[in-house]
Amino acid sequence: FLTCILLELDSNQNRLIYSSAGHIPQYILSKNSFRKMEKTGRIIGALPNTQYISKEQDFPPDSKILLFTDGLIESWNSEKEEFGEER
Numbered sequence: 001f002l003t004c005i006l007l008e009l010d011s012n013q014n015r016l017i018y019s020s021a022g023h024i025p026q027y028i029l030s031k032n033s034f035r036k037m038e039k040t041g042r043i044i045g046a047l048p049n050t051q052y053i054s055k056e057q058d059f060p061p062d063s064k065i066l067l068f069t070d071g072l073i074e075s076w077n078s079e080k081e082e083f084g085e086e087r
Helices: none
Strands: 004-010 015-021 026-030 033-037 055-058 064-066
Touching: 015 026, 015 033, 033 055
Parallel strands: none
Antiparallel strands: 004 015, 015 055, 026 033, 026 064
């Protein structure tokens, strides 16, 4: 099993198209907003013949994409507490 996210950035049209296979939300940071890119399908390998959809979002000039691995939120502290998404 694995998760992944695939992105296509159209800088001429200021659009971002993405598809996410079970990956934790990634983020678009703009001047006045903070938007999630939610998953659009199941984790790869979980079920045969899984279909994935893509989503499209505005991507204004000077926006940034924040991408990270699920290992970031699954890390533990010295007391064996998972970092988690909320932290």
